[in-house]
Amino acid sequence: MITSVIRGRWGPCASTAPTGSNATTWEPCGVGVLPPAPLHPRPSASSSVHVALPQRPLSIDHPSLVPKHNPPMRFDPPNPFNIADSFLDDRVREGTGHRVALRTGDGDVTYAALQGRANRIANALTAMGVRPEERVLIALPDVPDFAAALFGTLKLGAVGVMVNCFLDERRLRDICDYARAAAVVLHADQGDVFARAAASARRSPRLLVLGTDEGDQRVDNSSSHFDNFASHPDDPAIWLFSGGTTGAPKGVVQPHASFANSTECYARHVLGYSADDITISVPKLYFGYATGSNLFFPLSAGGSAVLFPERCTADELFAQIARHRPTILINVPTMVNRMVSHPEAARQDLSCLRVATSAGEALPPSLHRRWNDTFGVELLDGLGTAEMWHVFISNRPGAVRPGTLGTAVPGFEVRLCDDDGREVPHGEVGRMRVRGGSRAHGYWRHPRETRRAFAHDWYVSGDMMTRDADGWFTYQGRADDLLKVSGKWFSPREAEECLLAHPGVREAAVVGVENEDGLVVPVGFVVPAAESDAGGGAAAGITEAELRAHARARLESYKVPHAIHLLADLPRTHLGKVDRGALKRSGAP
Template sequence: MEPSGYADGFARDSLPDESDWPDFRFDRPSVQYPKRLNAAAELLDGAIEKGWGDRAAVYSEARTLTYAELAVEANRLAHVLVDDLDLVSGERVLIHGPNSIDMMVAWYGVLKAGGIAVMTMPLLREPEITKIVRKAKIRLALCAAPLKEAVENSMAQNSGLKRIALTGEGEDVVRLMAGKPDEFRACDTAADDVALLAFTSGTTGEPKACAHFHRSVLAMADTFGAMLAPAPGDIYAGTPPFAFTFGLGAFVVFPARAGIAVALASRPGFEALCETIQRFGVTHTFTAPTGYRAMIGLKDAYDLSSLKGGVSAGEHLPEATWRAWKDATGVSLVDGIGATEMIHIFISATGRKIRPGATGQAVPGYDAKVIGEDGRPVPDGEIGKLAVRGPTGCLYLADDRQKIYVQDGWNITGDLYRRDPDGYFWYVSRADDLIVASGYNIAGPEVEQALLMHDAVAECAVVGQACEDRGTIVAAHIVLKQPLLAGDEMAKELQDFVKLTIAPYKYPRAIHFTDALPKTQTGKIQRFRLKS
């Protein structure tokens, strides 16, 4: 590794032993970076050097910033961090708030000043914040004023937090920034210094901190981000929080790398996203399949005609949802699988290479294969575990689970896939979503896909349910478009429909109608909460 630019060596010292690292691959020129690199400087200062300073960087209901103005705010905040908040390079800084210009400035300012950004989901409560603070040994937090309670409560629990600086109009960070210089010399970080810690979400138990280097931040833009072929005038928008690396890439990193803009919604939710699309002429959306299904129902109330592209991630995009969105908007969605451990999407397809229902092919720069229990590739068409390697990879901070995720240099994502002879990867299920009923292996997502083809079904989640007679049965939790239709007659109709759509033995023997499915803040269905 290149000598670190950090005075605080905690993050590098807490990385796994290099023998447990994934096999990082830098075969393509686009992901070959200099040894000294600060991602924030490369993105912001780089945008200005390319002549993009006057281009709009971010739109919001409150204000709009060009790249030059965004750089000034980030530089002023970096001065505040070093001069007033005593940031030591290499320190981890908690960034807590909703998607906003303030949080974007915070992320850039922290990296420029030599801090390690730890962005957190805005709805986290004190116990969740405290786990993160203790694991990452965080002293300083930048927090949106309306969400300060959870962070203050964490500090009261002696979590390790010593200082909370509030962002927002009239708050201390803004006052301190007012008198600072417009320029800031970015910290001289190594390309393999840790730039951010991304904590896994949507699971129970001890959170995992995924460390990503400065070079990895750029790599997600120079691999999948480049596949999207961003063009001048494009405007990105969507629902994933910045704390979710899907959102960080889509709304912070990708636009700056290409000199295009992001439009930030004023509040969470799919109606707010539709409003943002209409107001700012958004061209590309980023959300989970849940979001696209919801927006189909909202399209007549909003002008979505500016859309020309969209990315779906967070969970498998069913073919039925892909076709429904295409019919409703004329837009072909780009599906993709990524992971917090990998920082962003590593299997996808765009343009004419899209095959509805398939996730896609390995993103240029990445290798992918399907392996069996012995770790060897299985023949095309057979189901196995997905293994990936490329310019990014899993580096858990001080966590024994590193040896589970990385094996023989490959990242084992926990997904079951099959690959076809053309190199397309077809999602089967999460490894722990495979339902074994009466000796048959049944993939829950396949049953979900069948149910979603029925006109009455708005959303569904299929899991295994304990059964005294059969051990496990297939159970479907269903949200109907017209809830009043719920009942035995509809359950029988849906069961018969599934029997006619896929192999009859896969039909859901239990149907549970519900008003809503449990989800993470990123829109991912929490199937573990439905299992019994």
């Protein structure tokens, strides 16, 4: 666990404890923080205050394309509008600064404490010369300083670029050059790597290194008051990076208004975030899915988020749930699989959860049913993209169909079209187009890709889906993942779900690979259910021949993988998605 990140700021100050007392007072920079507790009960109903975004008129648009139970809406934030002001400072102005915003193993951080820390970082960055609209890399683990650094960056009108703090030197240098970063906020544990990356970058960014005497003094000596920059709703606020499952990730420039819209339309009107909610996330905060669901959404409602810097394993997640008793779990299919496959799964008490969500990858219906049978917690599969900030298709509490993504979230219009832009009939596969109030400005320094993907007010995705007559969407894969074998198109997801149905398979992926004759054939990659290395198929109880026989008995012949490779793990992108490009490069049949 990374404790040095919060040393002296988000930790105990022994000097504030009464003389002769064994008590430890939590007092970071003079702002109150609650002490850690082995169990955090929900706030009482009498103390809860539900405060979302200010109420605004909802405009009706294209009602025929949205199911009748899903009225369209759009939230137009006021001008000026700054995320940090709305999601953080508003809670303090409302008199709820004493409530818990962030829950960690080292103590609970109140809204007032988080605001004070964010203001100090905003002042420190300003003193370092960072100006509005410049990019600031946030390269921190999931600790309170991540939230403080992001909000501090937004407060001064700069643009937050969230990155994995464990990237290697080359990738960090490339991101610094690509973003033309003015500054990087990081921790001393990664200081040497970032220093080398910054020194070799074409434009060397300034470094605010927390956990060092210089960095800590720079922040602690800064004022805890800051006048927020009067951002326009359309001003750039945060960069997200596209998934990069088949190509290099691109910086997606999202304005302040996008976060207001997703918070109102998805967080409030689909999931119903409230001040009573405690959230916990499998993805880390640099992943936009978690930034929204485990930071912005709970804070917008006066709730709280659980943060932990440790790598998220099933054991770690179960332990965090047992300690903090969250009400909303932000999950991904890979962890869903690991949780239900855990030998102690049946003994886990997840009764605190009122709902769980899944996104990032397709959730096989067989895995969804295993989750339901094991834990009995409603699991909502959905789809979001960096280009639309967050989830815009989702199942709903009380209305879940395993194997589907659900229906369009209020405020979003989704169409499925052919290559000429014409809508396809119900039941036919089409390329997704979506529009709504959270669409990005485009890709940073990628004008050609921006023109292709952002047509008029639509985002034209590479995701392929079907939609039934009731408006329920079923994912079929990325356009560049679909395979044409023997003159016939099919989605590799069908073959993947077939392999996953084998009891000896934990994870599976299928991609198209050219054979020696130049023809594309499906090739499978399987992680056995038992822990083993790439050559441990026999030890895991399965072989390639057995898996191909399993597939032949259930699939049409052209969908059966020509080869199946047994791996210890599937390669993944920086966002944790299966790296299909890497599989294609390694998957000679």
